[in-house]
Amino acid sequence: MQTTKANALYAGADLHGNNVFLSLCDQEGNTVFRKRVKANLAAVNAALDPFWDRIVALGVESTFNWYWFVDGLHEKDRNVKLGNPAKMEQYKGIKITNDLTDADWLAEQLRLGIFPESYIYPKETRPVRDALRRRQLFVRRRTQVLLSFGGLLERYGLDAPGARKLEQWTLKDIQATGLDEFVQLQLETLLEAIRESDRLAKKVEQQVLAVAKPTKQYRRAQQVPGIGVALGMLVALESGDFSRFKSAGDYASYCRAVKSECSSNGKKKGKNNAKNGxxxxxxxxxxxxxxxxxxxxxxxxxxxxxxxTSGVPKAKKALACKLAKAMWHVMNGKDFDEKLMFG
Incomplete structure (x- = not known):
């Protein structure tokens, strides 16, 4: 059947870990189908099979587990749109919200042409980007263990070595502290955890670098001051296609480097979503x-x-904003010049 404006349908999918609630509405906004199915492509396709030739688009929120859903339906040439949850809040006066109303609202936004689309990161390079994200887990764990190690020594009146000195520590150094055997056991296991976190972080970094290093984006990113190997990889992989950012300000906003505030009649009324980005x-x-x-x-x-004049946090955030804007210009073909930051 050929899809016309009269018989067009719009689909919303409220995605969860173990199920998907599906909703379809027609051109007039009337609900024509609702069903909860298991979270797998076979169940979703089976439920929507009678309607696919009339469905103009299917909308789903960008939740933690959207990969399988969006990628799988794209492989079937379905028109699936990924939505930004921060921009699709329902009417605040509604008394009851649940999976049904959420799925209905996704479909309704598509019908009205107000569905806030999110960027769908290319499937081919998404695992590389995600691997670099996992590297941060090991970096954070290393920092946490270093602080724990130093705190344990200071608890017993000993000076904590710096991170570089600690890299040279051995079992003999731990024994030389003269502390109780169970305190030494704690120090020994913490030292092993630091080195294991280092090893895993470097393993991920080396393999991601092998993919990122040949790319133009990675090479250009390092023109910007403060951007080295690790940050260059992160900026190149997290940003994706720079053409999706219309201006340097848009990119800085995506990097959460601009202030978030709500004002009316010249008066500050609060803050907007500072975590958007x-x-x-x-x-x-x-x-x-x-x-x-x-x-x-x-x-x-x-x-x-x-x-x-402004204090450390505001100064650092302001500088981060200038660097982000400079990065946008560099990624769009300009070689870095301090004029990009200071005029």
């Missing part, structure tokens, strides 16, 4: 700001002035 890029540009302020003379001078 990519948390990995937000972390990356704050890290880049730390290094850039330390090693680049002009950036250091600007940062120190900003710090005196």
């Amino acid at each position: 990519n948390r990995y890029l937000a972390w990356a540009f704050v890290e880049a700001a730390t290094y850039a302020a330390r090693f680049n003379p002009r950036i250091h001078a600007w940062y120190e002035r900003k710090k005196r």
Whole structure:
């Protein structure tokens, strides 16, 4: 059957870990089908099989487990749209919300043409990006264990060695502390955890670098001050296609590097969604700001002035914003110049 405006249908899928609630509405907004099915492609396709030739689009929220759903239906040439949950809040006055109303609302937004689409990261490189995200788990664990190691020594009146000195520690150094055998056991296991976290982080980094290093985006990213090997990989992989950002400001906003506020009649009324954007890029540009302020003379001078007037957090966030905007220009063909940051 050929889809016409009169018989067109719009589908919403409320996706969960073990089930999917499906809803279809027609051009007039009337619900024509609702069903909860198991979370697998066979069940979804079987439920929607009588309607596929009339379905204009199917919308699903960008939840933690959308990969299998969107990729699987795309392979069947279904028009699936991934939605941004932060931009699709239902009417606040509604008394009851559940899976049914959520699926209905997804379909309704498609019908009205207001469905807030999210970027669908290419399937081919998505596992590489996700591997780099997992690397951060090991980096964080290493930091946590280092702090625990230092805290344990200080608890017994001993000075905690720095991270670099700790890398040289052996079992003899632990025994030389003269602490109780069970305290030494704690130190020994913590030291092993630090080294294991290091090993796993480096293993991921090396394999991701082998994929990222030949790419143009990775090479250009390192033109920006504060961006080295690890941050270069992260920026290149997390940003994806830079053409989706219309301006440097849009990219900085995606990196959570701009302020979030709500005002009316010149008065501040609160904050908007400060978490809207990519948390990995937000972390990356704050890290880049730390290094850039330390090693680049002009950036250091600007940062120190900003710090005196606004304090460390605001100064670092402002510098992260400038770096993110400079990155957008670099990724769109301009070679880095400090004028991109300071005019």
